Amino acid sequence: MPLLEIRNLVVRYGEIEALRGVTIAVEQGQVVTLLGANGAGKSTTLRAISGLAKPASGDIMFDGHSIAGLGPEAIVRLGISHVPEGRRVFPGLTVKENIMLGASNRKVPASQISREADAMFDLFPDIRAFSNALGWTLSGGQLQMVAVARGLMAKPRLLLLDEPSLGLAPVIVQAVFRIISQIRKDTTVLLVEQNARMGLSVADHGFVLETGRIVLGGKPDELWGNEAIAAAYLGGHAKTHA
Amino acid sequence: MDLVLQLLFTGIGIGAVYALVALGFVLIFRATNVVNFAQGEFSMVAAYLMVVFSVDLGWPYWLSFLIALAGMALFGVIFNLGVYYPLRHRTYLPVIIATIGASILLSNSVLAIYGPQPQVLQGWFDTPGIQLGPVYLDSQYLLIIGVTILLVLFNFWFFEKTLLGKKLQATSQDKEMASLLGISVSTMIMITFIYSAVLGGLAGILVAPVLFVSIQMGSTIALKAFAATIIGGFGDVAGAIVGGLALGVIETFGAAYISVPYKDGFAFLVLIAFLVFRPQGIFGERVAEKA
Ligand SMILES: Nc1ncnc2c1ncn2[C@@H]1O[C@H](COP(=O)(O)OP(=O)(O)OP(=O)(O)O)[C@@H](O)[C@H]1O
Ligand SMILES: [Mg+2]
Numbered sequence: 208m209p210l211l212e213i214r215n216l217v218v219r220y221g222e223i224e225a226l227r228g229v230t231i232a233v234e235q236g237q238v239v240t241l242l243g244a245n246g247a248g249k250s251t252t253l254r255a256i257s258g259l260a261k262p263a264s265g266d267i268m269f270d271g272h273s274i275a276g277l278g279p280e281a282i283v284r285l286g287i288s289h290v291p292e293g294r295r296v297f298p299g300l301t302v303k304e305n306i307m308l309g310a311s312n313r314k315v316p317a318s319q320i321s322r323e324a325d326a327m328f329d330l331f332p333d334i335r336a337f338s339n340a341l342g343w344t345l346s347g348g349q350l351q352m353v354a355v356a357r358g359l360m361a362k363p364r365l366l367l368l369d370e371p372s373l374g375l376a377p378v379i380v381q382a383v384f385r386i387i388s389q390i391r392k393d394t395t396v397l398l399v400e401q402n403a404r405m406g407l408s409v410a411d412h413g414f415v416l417e418t419g420r421i422v423l424g425g426k427p428d429e430l431w432g433n434e435a436i437a438a439a440y441l442g443g444h445a446k447t448h449a
Numbered sequence: 450m451d452l453v454l455q456l457l458f459t460g461i462g463i464g465a466v467y468a469l470v471a472l473g474f475v476l477i478f479r480a481t482n483v484v485n486f487a488q489g490e491f492s493m494v495a496a497y498l499m500v501v502f503s504v505d506l507g508w509p510y511w512l513s514f515l516i517a518l519a520g521m522a523l524f525g526v527i528f529n530l531g532v533y534y535p536l537r538h539r540t541y542l543p544v545i546i547a548t549i550g551a552s553i554l555l556s557n558s559v560l561a562i563y564g565p566q567p568q569v570l571q572g573w574f575d576t577p578g579i580q581l582g583p584v585y586l587d588s589q590y591l592l593i594i595g596v597t598i599l600l601v602l603f604n605f606w607f608f609e610k611t612l613l614g615k616k617l618q619a620t621s622q623d624k625e626m627a628s629l630l631g632i633s634v635s636t637m638i639m640i641t642f643i644y645s646a647v648l649g650g651l652a653g654i655l656v657a658p659v660l661f662v663s664i665q666m667g668s669t670i671a672l673k674a675f676a677a678t679i680i681g682g683f684g685d686v687a688g689a690i691v692g693g694l695a696l697g698v699i700e701t702f703g704a705a706y707i708s709v710p711y712k713d714g715f716a717f718l719v720l721i722a723f724l725v726f727r728p729q730g731i732f733g734e735r736v737a738e739k740a
Contacts, residue, residue, distance in 0.1 A: 257629060283631040295626040297619045304615050312631030317612045361631070 208271055210235040210395050211256070211287075211365055216265035218248075218255050225251040227419040228265065233365070233412075238387070238396040240406040240427075243416035249399040250292050252416070253367045256397070257289035258282040269365070283312040288363035292370055294354040298343035302334055305342055305353050309360025320360075327356045330386060348379035355386060359394070366390065369399045384409055407431070451583035456701050462590030463659070464697020465597035469652035470674035471681070471689035472604065473645035479621035479684055480641040481533060483544045487552035489671025491528075491646050492653025495521050496662045497559055499654050500568045510573060517654055518647055525646030529639050537638075556664050567661035593655045600648070601690055608686070617641065669713075673700075676720040682730030691731060695719075 209232035218226040225248045233239045243249050254260040256267055258279035267275045274282055283289070288309075296305050306324040307317075315323075328335040331352045337345060345353065351371055358366055368387070372380040380402070388409050390396060400406030407413050407427040415423040415430070423430065470492060477485045498520050502513035532547045572589040579586050608614035620627045620637040628634050652670065660666055674689075677696045681688025696716050703715030723730060 259625065259629070279625075279628040280631050280633055283629060289629050291626070291629065295623055295629075297622045297626070299622055300615060300618060307612065308615060308619055308627075308630050308632065311616065311627075320612070357630070 209233055209268075210270060211397065212268040213252070213256070214266045214268070216252070216255060216267065217263045218251050218260050219263045225260075225419055226255065229416070229419070229421055231414050231421060231424070233395060233397050235395055236391075237411040238391050238398060238409050240398045240400055240410040240413045241416055242400060242403050242406055242413060244401070246418075247416040248419045249416055250369055253289060253291070253369050253397070253399060256282075256367060257287060257291075259289075259291075280312075283361055283363075286362070286364035287367065288312075288358045288361035288365070289367040290354050290358035290369060290371070292373075294347075294350040296342040296345065296350050296353050296357070298341065300342055301339050302342070302345070302349075302353050303338045306356045306360055309357035310362075312361050323360065324356075327360065330359075330389065331356050333382065348375050348382070351375060351379070351383055352386075355383070355390075359390065363394060365395045365397065367397050367399075370401060371398070372400065372402050372405055380405060452705070454584045456705050457698060458584055458586060459590060460698030460701035461694055462587070462593050462697070463656075463701065464677075464694035465593050466652045466656040466670065466693075467673045467677045467696050468690045468693025469597060469600065469648050469655075470670050471677040471693045472600075472686065473648040473652075474671075474674055474678050475684055475686055475689045476641050476648075477645045478678075480617070480638050481537075481544065483533075483541045483548070484675075485645070486545065486548040486671075487528070487532070487555060488645070488649055488674065489667030489669070490552045490555040491521065491524070491649030491667070492656070492670050493559065493662075493664065493667030494524060494555060495650030495653040496570065496657040496666060497563065497568070498650075499570055499657060500563075500662055504568065504570065510571070514573075514654060518650060521646045521650030522643050524650070525643035526639065528646060529642035533638070533642065534635070537635075552667070556667065560664050563664075565664065567663040570657040570662050572658035589655070589658050593659075596651065596655060600651070604686065613640075673713075673716055676716055678730075679720060680723050680730055682732035685730070685732040688730055688732035695731075 211233040213229055213231050216226050216229040217224065229248070229252060241249050241252060251260055255262055258277050258281070262275045265275070266273055269285060269287060274285065303324055306327055307320050310320045310323065328338070334349050334352045334356070337349060355368070355371065371383050375383065384405055387396065387398065391409070398406060398410070407430060410427050413425065413427055413430050414421050423433065470488060473491065474485065474488050477483070477488070495517050498517040499513055502508045502516050503510055528551065532551045533544060536544045536547055573592055574588040576588055578588045608618060616627070616632045617637050617640065620632060620634055624634050653666070656670065673696055674693065677692035678689050680695060681690070681692025696719065699719050700712050700716045704712040
């Protein structure tokens with residue numbers, strides 16, 4: 208049984224049908240990458256999983272139970288942590304406070320959360336020095352590290368990452384992906400990327416989303432192998448990003 | 450010089466009341482992005498609760514005080530559920546109109562019960578005050594200043610040192626993100642309303658013996674408190690406190706040296722001056738950086 212299974216998911220924003228019957232499965236322990244152009248519906252898929260967007264029809268199964276229609280607070284308590292588009296680090300709180308709040312889905316004492324947040328800096332040494340800096344003072348790369356660290360504090364069974372490489376310098380992108388390949392040892396990851404080369408480099412499986420529909424799915428080499436698709440969805444974007 | 454010290458004491462005393470109400474304004478504004486136009490009525494309702502228990506029923510002052518504060522906490526819950534919660538997914542406009550409606554409803558309900566004549570509430574202490582050198586320290590003003598200092602310290606500790614305080618701040622900065630982390634946004638907003646109602650209630654109970662207990666006391670205090678938040682820098686907690694104290698001092702000095710009937714006018718003159726020359730308020734830059 209897959210850890211996450213989405214069947215025929217339809218999501219609408221008023222008149223706009225953002226997802227038109229999306230079906231994907233994510234096996235326990237995998238990194239699955241969702242690729243697609245601007246507006247394809249990648250973020251909407253993640254928002255539906257984490258409860259920010261309500262499905263119009265279809266189902267979302269996590270660990271064998273339907274979570275479609277639950278609110279975000281309930282879903283993160285089940286072990287799905289969503290690091291959304293745009294990082295969304297709280298600007299008026301410090302780096303450490305931001306990271307500590309990532310554990311809000313678990314019932315643990317504040318002292319233990321503080322220790323766990325300190326330990327998180329071992330995985331993210333670049334932001335250790337900024338522990339007491341306010342969110343709004345950080346650079347894009349630092350914000351991304353804080354956002355991922357905060358997402359991991361939930362101790363998720365499934366981590367949803369939305370375009371972690373967006374707007375970052377190539378060196379920083381590599382640092383972020385190094386961290387993703389470290390995370391995968393303990394956590395299942397559903398990764399959204401426009402940067403196909405990077406996205407597939409860490410993936411066990413990939414899906415390509417086009418205007419609300421999955422048009423292709425397979426192992427990374429199979430996706431690269433499909434020349435027409437690679438040119439349309441993968442090559443082009445890989446070039447513009449790299 | 451003696452008069453200056455005396456006026457400073459009185460000004461800070463009355464300014465502390467504005468500061469407490471302004472703090473309530475700011476906390477609700479930050480949590481809901483809406484100015485609560487019934488904030489002044491929180492103070493008015495609490496003062497009347499004191500009249501009910503302490504004057505009408507004749508219960509001990511301290512007991513009436515505790516019951517009135519507990520009543521205000523409950524009032525905060527009801528206000529949130531009745532006025533804010535049903536409209537929480539709407540834009541700010543329906544919510545603002547609902548708070549204005551609540552303010553009218555509250556004043557008129559109290560009017561229906563107590564009539565237009567003001568009520569009198571005794572101060573906490575029997576001794577009217579103490580003479581300290583050249584300055585006469587009124588006991589009620591001393592109490593107001595003491596309680597305000599304690600509350601400002603508590604507020605700092607609560608928001609800066611506790612995880613719950615951080616969750617409240619996170620909620621006011623980005624509700625969607627807070628909910629993704631598992632923070633219960635509706636609980637955080639409920640806590641904010643309870644806290645603001647108790648703050649406003651305390652201000653009303655403390656200032657009641659200095660003024661009269663009347664239907665209008667709420668709108669008078671709220672108008673000053675609102676001016677205080679703009680002077681301090683809208684949305685800023687420190688700004689609300691500094692702005693409230695500044696306003697109290699300015700109007701007290703204005704009344705003493707220029708004109709008593711125009712006492713309220715000075716507050717608004719300062720407000721207009723700020724709106725023209727420094728619309729972001731004293732602490733405005735910090736707000737801009739946070740946004
Ligand atoms: N809040 C919204 N209201 C209305 N339409 C929306 C909203 N959010 C997204 N959409 C629309 O839904 C479709 C899918 O958007 P989505 O954000 O999921 O795409 P995406 O693949 O994440 O794109 P990007 O790469 O730009 O992040 C787009 O057509 C978009 O315009
Ligand atoms: Mg997106």
